Amino acid sequence: DDEPFIRRLMIGTLTDQLAAWSWPDDVRERLLDAQYRTRRQGFRASAGDTPGTIVLIEGKPVAWYVAAEFDDEIRLVNIVVETADRGKGIGSQVLRQLLHDSDRSRKSLRLSVAMNNQRASELYARFGFRQTGNDGTHYFMERPAQ
DSSP, X not given: OOHHHHHHHHHHHHHHHHTGGGSOHHHHHHHHHHHHHHHHXXXXXXXXXXXXXXXXXXXXXXXXXXXXXXXXXXXXXXXXXXXXXXXXXXXXXXXXXXXXHHHHHTOEEEEEEETTOHHHHHHHHHTTOEEEEEOSSEEEEEEOOO
């Protein structure tokens, strides 16, 4: 039942990331749908059967994230906040909860962030994450349990 919201949220974010609003309609829809499907498959590969969590504010869905717990880590696989709701502390609240879970379980919290996503990189740095490497398009970041 949540898939239409997740799809709309991710397509909106992909449109922003790729400046796809300027593409011809038929090309945009086809390519964004392919990107959406590829990313969803990637999230499933990274998180197994973890379904993700929709964040509600006053009953309205405003964000979605996937975090998976493994033997040696908690991995934030993806987090997406509605464009209109960014900058309101929603992502920070999700991070606070995940860091609490990380500390409680004594497992590092790890994630990756696109190198061109300066805003997210700065947010993670403020929460104590440090870069541990990259793959040429994404930084790998970690915040050890405390």
